[in-house]
Amino acid sequence: MRIRRTLAATAVGAALALGAAAAPAMAATPAPASSGSAVQVVYTWQYTGEYYSAKATCDARASYFLKASNVKYYRCVLVNGLWAGQVYAY
Structure with a gap:
């Protein structure tokens, strides 16, 4: 019984030591070198989550x-009788 507790304590200590040692190594890993090409950003139409009964009110929120900074365009679309705001954003 005494050997099992000692082995368990050693295993837990080793696991903690490995976890603590692995975390700083991962954090210190440098970012991959850029090849000089620009990063392409993908824009999509996304609902704002706001709905209005009048289009003028929807347009006023534009x-x-x-x-x-991540929004390029804003539009209002008719959804089930209400005007929903949408943004073209990444």
């Missing part, structure tokens, strides 16, 4: 969403 300036709020267009202030975000």
Whole structure:
């Protein structure tokens, strides 16, 4: 019984030591070198989650969403009788 507890404690200690040693090594790994090519960003149409009964109210919210750096365009689409805001963003 005494040997099993000692082995278990040693195994737990070794696992903790390996985990602690592996974490800094992963964090210190340098980022891959860039080949000089630009990173391509993929834009998609995404719902804002806001719905309006009037298109004018939906259109008025455009300036709020267009202030975000990742938003290119804003539009209002009719969904089940309500106007839904959509952004073209990444």
